[in-house]
Amino acid sequence: MYGLIAQGKVPRTLAVTTLALTALILLAGCVASAANEDSEPATEFDNVEDPHQPQPPSTVPAPAAPKPALTLDERAAEKAAALTLEQKVAQLFVVTPEAITEVGTATQAGEATKEALAAYPVGGLVYFKKNLLSADQTREMIANSQTYAQDACGLPLLVGVDEEGGTVSRIGGNPGFAIPNVGNMADVGATNDPTQAQAVAQTIGGYLCDLGFNLNFAPDSDICGNPATDVMALRSFGTDPALVSDMVSAQVKGFANAGVLCCAKHFPGIGGMTGDSHEGAIVTQNTLDELRIGELAPFEAAIEADVPMVMVGHLTAPNAFGNDVPASLNPAAVTDLLRGELGFQGLVITDSLSMGAVGDFCTPDQAGVMALLAGADLVLMPEDFASAYRGVLDAVCAGTLSEDRIDQSVMRIVKAKLALDES
Known part of the structure; x- marks a missing residue:
C-alpha cells in the first residue's frame, strides 16, 4: 500500500x-510494552501471598515477664495495711473463747463465735481441758473458728493450748482422746538425753496439728530450784542450767519439725522462786548478772534454736531491773533484756494477765497498755477483755501508745500467721 x-x-x-x-x-x-515492563502479571487472587517470598517478622507482642513473687514482709505489710485500727488492736489479744462470746463454757463454734470474731477479730484463742471433749468435736470447733476469723479480717487465728505434758496436759490423758500423756518434763530431763526431749515435742506437736492447733505454750524453760518445794519441779527439765538449755533447745526443734509454733516460758525464769504468780507477786533478789549465769541460759538456747515465741512471766526482780514492776509489764525486762541484750526478734507474749501478780499491780484497762509499752506483742487472757481492749484503743487515741508501736507488733503477728499457712 x-x-x-x-x-x-x-x-x-x-x-x-x-x-x-x-x-x-x-x-x-x-x-x-511500557506497561508490561513496570508491572507484574496479575494472579487469579490478588491478595494471596507468594509462599516462596520471605515473610515479614510477626508483630504479636511477647508475653510480659511475670511479676516477682512478693516477699513475706511485703505480703504481711499489705495484710496489715488493710486492717482498721480496731482490728489491729484486736489482733494483739489472745483470749479464751468465753471472753468474747460470754458463754459459760465453749465446746463448739457457731453463730455466737461468728458474731464475736466479727466484732473482735482477736489474734488468737486459747483452749483449756473443759473446752476439749473429743477429737472430732475439737477439730470442728477449731475449723469453724478459723473460718469465722478469715471472714472477719482475712487472717487466721493463733489457736493455742498448754500442752507441756505431765501435770500440764489438756489433751494427753484426757478421757475424750485416745492420746496418752507423755509424762512430766522432770522425767524427760532425768534421762539426760536431748533426743528424748525432741521426740516428746514431736509427738505432742503431731497430735496438736492433727486437731487443728498451731500454737503450744511449751516448752517450760524454767530452772528448778529445790525439787522438794518448787512449784515448777515437775514441769522443769531440772536444776542444771546447761541440761535445761539442751532440753529446751531440743524441744524447740521438735515442735518446729511437727509444724506447730512453740513458746519458751516463763522469761526471765520463775523456777526456784517462792510464791505462785496465779495468786500474787513472786519476787527474786537475783541481780542481772546472776540471772545471766542461771535463769537466762535456757532462753538464750531457745533463741539460738529459733524459737518463734517467748512468754514473759510476772516475776518481780528489783535488783535486776531497778523497780518492782512485774517482768511482763516492765520495759527493762522485755525491751532492754529480751529484745536488746538477747536479740530476740520473734513474738513476745505475756503470761495470763488475769493472774494475781498483775491484778495486784494495775487495773485491767491499764494492763494491756503497760504490756505493749513494755514491748510485748501479744496480751494473753486479760482479766476483763473488753476493758483491756478499750484501754489500748483509748491509749492510742490519747497518744499514750503510738499507732506505730501497734503496727510493729501487728507486723510480727501477721508474718507469723502467713508463715504458718505456708508450712
Whole structure:
C-alpha cells in the first residue's frame, strides 16, 4: 500500500486514513510494552501471598515477664495495711473463747463465735481441758473458728493450748482422746538425753496439728530450784542450767519439725522462786548478772534454736531491773533484756494477765497498755477483755501508745500467721 501511495496510484483520502491507523497501532504497542515492563502479571487472587517470598517478622507482642513473687514482709505489710485500727488492736489479744462470746463454757463454734470474731477479730484463742471433749468435736470447733476469723479480717487465728505434758496436759490423758500423756518434763530431763526431749515435742506437736492447733505454750524453760518445794519441779527439765538449755533447745526443734509454733516460758525464769504468780507477786533478789549465769541460759538456747515465741512471766526482780514492776509489764525486762541484750526478734507474749501478780499491780484497762509499752506483742487472757481492749484503743487515741508501736507488733503477728499457712 505504501508503495502505491508513493506511486500516486491510491486516492489521497484513503492514503491519509491508512497512515493515521498505522500510527495509532504503533503507539498502542509502545504503551503496552511500557506497561508490561513496570508491572507484574496479575494472579487469579490478588491478595494471596507468594509462599516462596520471605515473610515479614510477626508483630504479636511477647508475653510480659511475670511479676516477682512478693516477699513475706511485703505480703504481711499489705495484710496489715488493710486492717482498721480496731482490728489491729484486736489482733494483739489472745483470749479464751468465753471472753468474747460470754458463754459459760465453749465446746463448739457457731453463730455466737461468728458474731464475736466479727466484732473482735482477736489474734488468737486459747483452749483449756473443759473446752476439749473429743477429737472430732475439737477439730470442728477449731475449723469453724478459723473460718469465722478469715471472714472477719482475712487472717487466721493463733489457736493455742498448754500442752507441756505431765501435770500440764489438756489433751494427753484426757478421757475424750485416745492420746496418752507423755509424762512430766522432770522425767524427760532425768534421762539426760536431748533426743528424748525432741521426740516428746514431736509427738505432742503431731497430735496438736492433727486437731487443728498451731500454737503450744511449751516448752517450760524454767530452772528448778529445790525439787522438794518448787512449784515448777515437775514441769522443769531440772536444776542444771546447761541440761535445761539442751532440753529446751531440743524441744524447740521438735515442735518446729511437727509444724506447730512453740513458746519458751516463763522469761526471765520463775523456777526456784517462792510464791505462785496465779495468786500474787513472786519476787527474786537475783541481780542481772546472776540471772545471766542461771535463769537466762535456757532462753538464750531457745533463741539460738529459733524459737518463734517467748512468754514473759510476772516475776518481780528489783535488783535486776531497778523497780518492782512485774517482768511482763516492765520495759527493762522485755525491751532492754529480751529484745536488746538477747536479740530476740520473734513474738513476745505475756503470761495470763488475769493472774494475781498483775491484778495486784494495775487495773485491767491499764494492763494491756503497760504490756505493749513494755514491748510485748501479744496480751494473753486479760482479766476483763473488753476493758483491756478499750484501754489500748483509748491509749492510742490519747497518744499514750503510738499507732506505730501497734503496727510493729501487728507486723510480727501477721508474718507469723502467713508463715504458718505456708508450712
